Amino acid sequence: MSELFNVLVTAAVVALVVVRQFSAQRVGDRGRWWVLPTVLFLVALRSDGALDPRHETLSAVVLGAGLVVGLFTGAGWGWTARLWQGPDESVWSRGTRATAFVWAGGIVLRVSLAVTALLLGIHQGTAALLVSLAAMLFARGGVLAVRARGLREQYGVTAGSPSDDAPSAVARAMAKGGA
Numbered sequence: 001m002s003e004l005f006n007v008l009v010t011a012a013v014v015a016l017v018v019v020r021q022f023s024a025q026r027v028g029d030r031g032r033w034w035v036l037p038t039v040l041f042l043v044a045l046r047s048d049g050a051l052d053p054r055h056e057t058l059s060a061v062v063l064g065a066g067l068v069v070g071l072f073t074g075a076g077w078g079w080t081a082r083l084w085q086g087p088d089e090s091v092w093s094r095g096t097r098a099t100a101f102v103w104a105g106g107i108v109l110r111v112s113l114a115v116t117a118l119l120l121g122i123h124q125g126t127a128a129l130l131v132s133l134a135a136m137l138f139a140r141g142g143v144l145a146v147r148a149r150g151l152r153e154q155y156g157v158t159a160g161s162p163s164d165d166a167p168s169a170v171a172r173a174m175a176k177g178g179a
Helices: 002-021 035-046 056-080 097-119 126-155 169-175
Strands: 025-027 082-085 091-094
Touching: 002 035, 002 126, 025 126, 035 126, 056 097, 056 126, 082 126, 091 126, 097 126
Parallel strands: none
Antiparallel strands: 025 091, 082 091
16 A cells, blocks of 8 residues: 555656646745755655665665666756746746656666666565656755846846846846747
8 A cells, every 4th residue: 555655656746747847937036946856855765665675785776776866867857947037026947848858867877777676586566766856856946046036136136026027037038048
């Protein structure tokens, strides 16, 4: 029953991530970007199957490799996303074609790890996938938070709402080709 729950949670999170990948999303100011990855990581820790008891060392290596793949995919996703400022001076992001290539590469690497584990006789449950997904979302959120903060600092954007008739500093700079 626990394994079925983990599969359903993983499928739901992956579907949510894929749908939202190319949708405009507000990059939050409150620093809550780490909550979902933390929940996923805790669910992975709570479930069995991250390590194969018959091949603990090899499964730990595969799990670590999945963690690294997740971190690099998430960082690539964060760096290839387009950032812009909305009319209320909030920062928004959306995936680009480069983001799709990063995702495709991450999927190929993750599938390669799973096939390698199977060929070595290592059984890992959905917990290993959740760890990789949590790492990916953590890295993406961190990169976007850093990039958004840099955008705000570079153009002097504040967290408040500007007057309706004044274009934002980032919008003016982007119109001049500065961003």
